[in-house]
Amino acid sequence: MTMTPRLRKLALTAHVTFSIGWLGAVAAFLALAVTGMTSQDAQLVRAVYLAMELITWFVIVPLAFISPLSGVVSSIGSNWGLFRYYWVLVKLLITILASIVLLVHTQPIGLLAGAASNTTAFSAELQSLQFLMVTASGAAVVVLIVLTILSVYKPPGTTRYGARKQHEQRARS
């Protein structure tokens, strides 16, 4: 299923936009998480965790689904395919893993936002969650940068499925 060049470009533009938007939103989240953990200003800390919850549910989570989905559409609609080249396959697997980890971490974000709206001081348990938010979002930024590097450099390697498809195409032509 190959799309027309115009449609492929549109799908690719959408995928790049969503993917870079995802990276930017996670970077903003990391900045808020560091501020929330290090600031001495109680009001600022409360505002930070409320903002983090909003960013999570209204920006990061939607992009975590839309970005891989747009990538799948873009790859299937082009000659790259989804399973023919290792870099495409590896990107897909990493993205799925990252999305699962993100969903797992929405729970502590909710806990911190709940505490921020109800209390002035965080318990020791919540302080460990503050640290978790910094490490998790820092790791997410690294993972998303790795995905970007894979997209740009496209390291070599054809899967067995891809090689078989190429062989079939050559035999037909």
Add this chain to the structure above:
Amino acid sequence: MADLASDLDPKGNTQTARAPGQGSAASTPRWVRVLGTIMVALVLLFVALHLAGHGFAGHTPLTGGGRQP
């Protein structure tokens, strides 16, 4: 998950994975093995940390009250 406007089609490219058949299908490329090893290690670390209670698992919600989204 193909990216960048100039990379809409692998056939038109000359570098790395862009030239079909350039990468050997007989063996998995080294970069895939390295990245795969790192990924597996990170996943195991993540699971181990959470099982050991260093993640958020096992934390009771809030000392000062709170809510979940």
